[in-house]
Amino acid sequence: MLQVKNISFRYKKQAVLNDISFNVKAGEHLSIIGESGSGKSTLLKLLYGTYDLDKGQIFWKDSEISGPKRNLIIGPEFMKYVAQEFDLMPFISVSENIGAFLSNFYPEEKQARISELLDVVELKPLAKTKVKELSGGQKQRVALARAIAKQPEILLLDEPFSHIDNFKKRSLRRSLFKYLKEKNITCIVATHDKDDVLSYSDTMIVLHDAKIIANDTPEYLYNNPGNKLIASFFGEYNNIKPRGIIYAHQLKLTNKSDLKALVKQSYYKGHYYLIETDLNGETVFFENDTALKNGEHVFLNFIK
Numbered sequence: 553m554l555q556v557k558n559i560s561f562r563y564k565k566q567a568v569l570n571d572i573s574f575n576v577k578a579g580e581h582l583s584i585i586g587e588s589g590s591g592k593s594t595l596l597k598l599l600y601g602t603y604d605l606d607k608g609q610i611f612w613k614d615s616e617i618s619g620p621k622r623n624l625i626i627g628p629e630f631m632k633y634v635a636q637e638f639d640l641m642p643f644i645s646v647s648e649n650i651g652a653f654l655s656n657f658y659p660e661e662k663q664a665r666i667s668e669l670l671d672v673v674e675l676k677p678l679a680k681t682k683v684k685e686l687s688g689g690q691k692q693r694v695a696l697a698r699a700i701a702k703q704p705e706i707l708l709l710d711e712p713f714s715h716i717d718n719f720k721k722r723s724l725r726r727s728l729f730k731y732l733k734e735k736n737i738t739c740i741v742a743t744h745d746k747d748d749v750l751s752y753s754d755t756m757i758v759l760h761d762a763k764i765i766a767n768d769t770p771e772y773l774y775n776n777p778g779n780k781l782i783a784s785f786f787g788e789y790n791n792i793k794p795r796g797i798i799y800a801h802q803l804k805l806t807n808k809s810d811l812k813a814l815v816k817q818s819y820y821k822g823h824y825y826l827i828e829t830d831l832n833g834e835t836v837f838f839e840n841d842t843a844l845k846n847g848e849h850v851f852l853n854f855i856k
């Protein structure tokens with residue numbers, strides 16, 4: 553189990569993280585979410601031992617993870633960290649980068665392992681290409697493969713699919729998280745993308761004002777967002793008194809109700825339209841099968 557106990561950290565004067573505690577069981581996947589600047593990357597760096605903590609302790613099983621004051625080499629053996637900027641070797645091939653830290657002692661096993669990793673990140677056709685010739689998304693996939701090459705016990709991922717296009721992202725996400733679960737690799741992901749969280753994380757924590765404001769399963773927090781920050785992570789939402797937070801898909805058209813709104817705009821979303829309305833001076837969104845006329849009055853009802 554990873555145990556984070558009452559850690560605090562500041563770069564300069566302002567606290568980035570203040571008295572943060574949480575646990576992650578071996579093999580579990582945790583997501584860290586929060587607004588830009590809320591400290592997600594900093595938390596990953598602290599878990600990796602990049603900086604010395606101002607307060608608190610971090611343990612993996614029985615070993616304490618400590619910062620540079622006590623460690624010459626940053627990052628414990630059992631952990632790998634894929635940062636937002638990936639540190640690859642540009643003049644050697646994709647395969648050579650992935651195998652860079654694998655032993656040359658058993659060349660056949662090494663090649664088989666590289667081949668397996670190329671499949672996980674779907675880079676086989678580019679195996680022999682030099683990294684300097686790759687796109688940002690392709691480099692990100694090499695960095696992911698290299699991080700799991702030696703099968704770490706814990707993998708820390710900072711926005712792991714941020715450079716990867718939507719075609720590839722979905723299948724890569726499935727393939728990577730399935731692989732990590734099969735190998736029982738504990739994974740901690742800092743992300744802005746609800747699709748990294750909903751289907752693949754066992755738990756999620758939400759950072760705000762240097763604190764953890766929620767720590768629960770994605771399903772629970774999706775159904776009980778409790779505040780605007782969490783609701784906005786999952787989708788378009790409204791705050792309708794006295795009901796509170798209501799996602800756009802939880803409102804529908806009806807013949808007559810107390811919620812009379814004025815249509816302002818319809819946005820095409822593929823299999824539905826997002827309708828922007830004015831309800832007593834507040835903007836309210838709901839989903840509808842068809843576009844509606846601007847200026848039309850409609851009645852809304854809650855679905856639940």
Ligand SMILES: Nc1ncnc2c1ncn2[C@@H]1O[C@H](COP(=O)(O)OP(=O)(O)OP(=O)(O)O)[C@@H](O)[C@H]1O
Pocket residue numbers: 563564568586587588589590591592593594595742
């Ligand atoms: N090396 C640094 N020196 C000083 N301040 C820093 C440093 N790195 C980050 N910060 C500050 O710490 C705070 C948290 O930054 P961090 O990168 O951890 O946020 P984040 O949640 O990962 O953001 P994003 O979602 O934009 O990646 C920010 O206010 C940032 O400006």
